[in-house]
Amino acid sequence: MTANTAHAPGLGFRDGARGGRSSECNSLELLIAGINWPPETFLGRLIDGLTEAGVSVTVGSSNRPKERKNQVKWLPTPSWDSSVPLRLSRLARMALRANFCGRRDVKVFGRSIRRNANLRDRLEFWNQLLPYAGRRWDVIYFPWNSAAIAHLPIFDRRSPVIVSCRGAQVSVAPHNPERAEILGGLRDTFDRAAAVHCVSEATLKDACRVGLAPAKARVIRPAVDPDVFRPGPSCPDHNGIFRLVTTGSLIWRKGMEYALSSIRTLRDRGVNVRFEIIGDGPERQRVLYTIHDLGLQDCVWLHGRLRPEEVLHRLREADAFLLSSLSEGISNAVLEAMACGLPVVTTDCGGMREAVTDGVEGFVVPVRDAEAMAATLLRLAGDAGLRQRMGAAARARIEREFSLKRQIAQWLELFNAVLNKDERNDALSHDARLEDCRRAGVASADSLVRAAASNLRQNDKLSTL
The missing domain is CATH 3.40.50.2000 (Glycogen Phosphorylase B;)
Known part of the structure; x- marks a missing residue:
């Protein structure tokens, strides 16, 4: 799937996150996960451009944004760095909510707990993942490999996941002997992601050296808004300096x-x-x-x-x-x-x-x-x-070559490609279930599949609570 291709003012927020499958990007529900707020300038530009293009963007961050309008939603993802009573009370609230509307996700996440994990590690594991339980987005996007590695169980949900590769994350970090686990984590994200975004052809080559399949990659280069970053009104005179x-x-x-x-x-x-x-x-x-x-x-x-x-x-x-x-x-x-x-x-x-x-x-x-x-x-x-x-x-x-408008168009194209691929996989899965039913001699296979689909829709309704 290869192709050539500080704080951002004006971003606002509202609470909540909910999305359903969408065939057009102007109604697409996107989660940008594992980021800090305020975001890096380049990421703020991307969020601005996507919201202006009609994408419904939710950002998952630990700190509550100060600016709150109606453009971008916020998913609180609390850090583990707080007092023990606060951690436990917050975890209890998230667990109660997940019990009502995210049981399926809880089961999926639970399969990833290490068998030898101690109590503290288990609690931290759930603190990191429970915010995502029972919520649905069309696409989940991790701008940083390190955040994607820390949230691997999310890849097992039904929403397709896109991961970004940026420079040193694939050219330096995998070769650090003090961070040997990074290489395995990168390969896991590459294998399980629906698509992998690389910021340059050079980054793509570095990522392929550590395990990325080129067919899964898409190069979308960084961008700036030339209407914001533009030359001054005249050439500066610095008196020979x-x-x-x-x-x-x-x-x-x-x-x-x-x-x-x-x-x-x-x-x-x-x-x-x-x-x-x-x-x-x-x-x-x-x-x-x-x-x-x-x-x-x-x-x-x-x-x-x-x-x-x-x-x-x-x-x-x-x-x-x-x-x-x-x-x-x-x-x-x-x-x-x-x-x-x-x-x-x-x-x-x-x-x-x-x-x-x-x-x-x-x-x-x-x-x-x-x-x-x-x-x-x-x-x-x-x-x-x-x-x-x-x-x-x-x-x-x-x-x-590097305008924000061009970059946003490339991202929308990638989202559509990932969604279409996911829908094709759903169709293949549907056909496989029908064939299994026929082979088993079940006369009413279609009715069974319709019942299963109805059950899935009912679960989705519960997940919006």
Whole structure:
């Protein structure tokens, strides 16, 4: 099934979750499970686009959203990190509800409990799964592999499940000896998912190396809204200062030390550069140390997390964008910068060549090569015309290949494909039951199947309580 293909403001919520089988995406009931709120910016964009397309979206998150309108429903999925009395009382309420309207799901989930699990593990297991009991959606979507692995019993329900593969989740995590269980979990999700979404062709190749069947995969690349991320009203005048920006989490995969080494080279070559780092994370102290160790305190600004509108402002004020990552699927930050008309210098990691053509929208340099990074930055710093040409090409490519409208259409196509496949499987199952009845000599096979279908419908009605 292969194909080429921070917080988001304006999202609102209402309680509850209920869906029935739908043949058209404008009445489709979708659960996006295993996420935090507020979601990552790219996920917020996807939720926005799907709701605007008419999809009924429910988000499963542990924290209650502050904004509540009538666009997106909320399924509370409480964490296990609370006092013992609160855990037990909450678990008792969920169990009582499941006893009335989710018995079938409880039976399905119960088959997955480890026989040697202790009491605490069993209680945590039920705390994680009972919120889903007795509720129905047309499609369940896990944007993160790790969340899908933690909710494997949900794959045994009747709703088809889609799982996403994103960069390091399949290129780095499976090879970590301290997380050996990840590889088996990934293969389980690949085997049991109705479809697997990959953010790039490079990510698809990585996923296939750890067990994904290519026929089950669909490549849908990230997207941005070009009406939101757009160039500023005029070219900024920085009085000879070359303003460079990067955004992202401060984690080891971002290779920030190589970016800072390239900035040191620019300074040594006499370039008046200002480098703004937007983002935070566990490597913050290491980044701070490197800034001071290289003597860059006067030209590097470490902003931490900023509001989306502040990020947009700094992108519009910059001359170029730098990505020094060691591993990526396709960087959403790079796409946002390109939409703002910035030329990009990126490392050749993951699927970045699927977004940036070397010498057209920017430059692609080898991973961990600070000298090559510095050389391309020197070219951009000294040639405003080159920056403008590459920035215009970057903006045009976003409009052509990475618009949110295009991405939403691809997701709706995937949902329809999964639903049609599920309906075909239901039809095959129906025919198999008829054949079994005929072979057994049952004269009224059709009436038996109708009775079974009626019983299933009655159970579905109970599950809405």
